[in-house]
Amino acid sequence: MRQMLNGDEAAAIAAKLARVNVVSAYPITPQTIVVERLSEFVANGELGAEFMKVESEHSALSACIGASAVGARAFTATSSQGLMLMSEMLFVASGLRLPIVMVNANRSLSAPLSIWCDWGDSMAVRDCGWVQLQCENNQEVLDSTLQAFLVAESLLLPVMVCFDGYILSHTAEPVDVPGQAEVDRFLPPYRPKYKLDPEKPATMGAMGVPEYYEEFKFMQQAAMQAAKEELVKADNEFAKHFGRKYGLIEKYHSDDADVLLLTMGSLSSSVKEIIDRYRRRGEKVGLVKVRAFRPLPVDELIEALGHAKAVAILEKDVSFGSAGALFLDTAASFINVDKAPLMIDFICGMGGRDVDSLHIKEALRAAAKAAKAGEVKKIVRWLGLREKLVGLEE
């Protein structure tokens, strides 16, 4: 049934359809609606879950860790400062191999205080051992959240489904909401192999001495690498049931293009509009959208970008003192590859600044210029920066 839903509502409905047993979350802008809807679903009996009210995000994830440890399907949601407050427990969840699913409505980090979108929050915890998916639209939010449970539970890995705050979280779009019976056929109940159970005592969270710790970290990395295949499997299975499919990356008019843009999330939709305009004029430009940021689809990126002369990366994050995370990972993917495209990193859309058609065209022009010249003069650039305000221009 098609409904007008914002991204937060789509995520809440997905959690309900997944028949989660425990929800523990602390409301924070712009994720608040996820928590509001889920508490309503529990209160009115639509969802037979335990809704655990907590005093912080650290406790919210801790409660989910406990719930998951005893075998419950656990769900949480957060944004920005909330994700930062959770960060200690993010590593505990992945280290204990608990398949918790979380949605993160991407929001910039304080200071200065900002409630608007960028990817600073999820990028800051990209090494926490959670699968990270980035959604383009609200349909993808719902669908990815459902797929997340399947992937999480098959590999015992927590999954973070990210979507742009406000741009998706608070914008209503038509979303096809699947029926409960069909979701039940797609997603069987969680049957953990290991759990805390007085009938069969076990210990979770014991000390990992140096003789063992490295092996457990290797096993996490191996599971993360296996998640690529598992994401594809879940995506294919999802397509069989619901007719929609996303892939680890999406290629949009990219195969014959010398000049490519690479980005994630809702920005992909804006870029597609611009690509269409260029294509109507006969200009061969294209887009590659990254949906799975962790695990990083290295082979897929090499295959999709390798033929291009230049790639402009558009991203709403920066690793201070280095460059944008998506750029760094993409550049590193081409290490030891014979032919790599030139790359330019465009930091943009920080703290909710609108990335409009002029910005996207500027990035395309810069990539085209680099392709023609065969070199990149300045690797990291800030798109839409008001240079006078930072003293770069009189």
Place this chain on the structure above:
Amino acid sequence: MKLPPGAIITEPGNSANYETGGWRSRKPEVDAAKCTGCGLCSMYCPEPCISKSKPAVVNYRYCKGCGICAAECPFHAITMVEEERT
């Protein structure tokens, strides 16, 4: 042996396999002539590895050499001595 995911310990009570005696640099020695068998050392031992007997017997497989027993013994029957390296 293949490790279970998440470092979960599935077999209860297997911490007995971990012999913490190797941590010790000094070990408690009980003077049987002075020991009255009062059992205070046994109660104070954080690793429960001293028997409540006369004389008290230390389980060196687990004793970490913290020295609490020697400090608490009211009869000065326990002394901490350097471990001899072989």
